[in-house]
Amino acid sequence: MAGNPRNGRPYRTLCARQRALGLPCWLCGHEIDYSLTGYAAQRSAWAFTLDHAQPLTRGGDLLDPANARSAHRRCNSARGNRTTAQPPQARASRRW
Template sequence: MAAVKALREPCCRCGHNIDPNLDARHPMSFTLDHVIPLSKGGSLLDPANARSMHRRCNSSKGNRTAPQRPLKTSRDW
């Protein structure tokens, strides 16, 4: 994580710079986004698999990719 952080790359989602000195709980703080999820064999620390992202942007991405429940498709039998 330190290696990626040292690159000082802008957020890969919104393109704005990330202040590495912000508290980790700050919505604009530095987080890592993994191209290949760790659950699918992605490397935790491989710079090729990790991109810089704001915490806020990372979480909003997660919300967007979350499967949406279909609107009431069940019928009343």
Template sequence: MCRPYRRLVDRLRAQALPCWICGHNINYKPYGRRHPLAFTLDDETPLSKGGDLLDPATPVAHTDAATASGGRCR
């Protein structure tokens, strides 16, 4: 799973999309995974409820925005 995931991350980073939850721009420079403004892949349908993280339509978000939603379907 590592390579397909990395390819998806690289492709989404290159698009420089805003956070799909809050709408603000994401700074795509590496902050470290735990920084609240760090880039992360989110999932519209949580993985625990059958979502697919490798879906090409996976939205991007800030870490804090994705964490705040906490596994709830949006």
């Protein structure tokens, strides 16, 4: 049984290389707080996550550097597996 490929050295290396670039979030354009690591990064919506331009569920390659993008955790989660570059806009909880 193979383990999770995101726990392997190739994926961690790709994340480290993308993080070292210090790029802004490719979805919203704002700066990412790269100082957050470990538990703080897991809890912060503004921490770095590796996003994939072509979602993995739509045929994107997990380890392809050309498919890797820097994103905020919040922006990455909001985008889901859509292929659009912008996360959906927040909607009001009710129609007024």
